[in-house]
């Protein structure tokens with residue numbers, strides 16, 4: 001995969017968006033209401049051409065229906081939406097959300113691409129999906145036992161040095177799930193980069209049940225939440 005060229009010429013009239021550092025209060029933002037205020041370099045204000053191109057994609061009936069169902073599912077994850085004033089009442093876990101969304105789309109056969117470090121979780125997820133009436137095809141990241149040497153790696157690049165080590169093979173996972181007729185793929189704990197490859201190669205739409213974080217029990221936001229105190233080293237990386 002080619003990395004994005006950050007030195008590529010940019011249109012001076014269209015500043016790069018920086019929504020992550022927007023200082024407008026959430027409820028008053030331009031992206032939340034037509035009367036809202038634009039943040040600095042606001043894409044709602046400055047990116048009309050890209051927005052028009054993006055929105056034109058919804059002319060595809062399949063995409064439009066997928067998006068409609070995703071939006072319906074989003075709303076269905078909150079209870080008592082008729083109440084006024086409404087205070088958010090989230091009521092569904094991610095795995096419930098996945099089951100409901102898959103049912104909405106009429107999917108019967110789910111693909112589960114999981115990490116070797118989450119075999120117990122994969123078995124539990126498979127059982128839950130099956131209890132919800134889905135067929136499940138599942139593939140572990142090391143399936144195929146392709147040696148890491150095929151990537152040009154040496155023994156010093158392995159976790160368990162001095163022994164055979166299979167590479168994670170997300171391309172195999174994606175192709176196999178496609179070949180097996182998976183209609184909707186669910187990722188469970190794939191590594192950073194391996195997940196990117198899966199997204200690139202999967203023909204079926206893919207969602208993520210959980211991402212891997214080896215240190216926090218697969219809760220990467222734990223480090224982010226603590227980044228002003230116990231994990232402040234994240235904001236003060238050593239010189240490159």
Ligand code: SF4
Nearest residue numbers: 019022030031039042
């Ligand atoms: S779209 Fe505009 S208003 Fe919304 S977060 Fe981004 S900069 Fe702020």
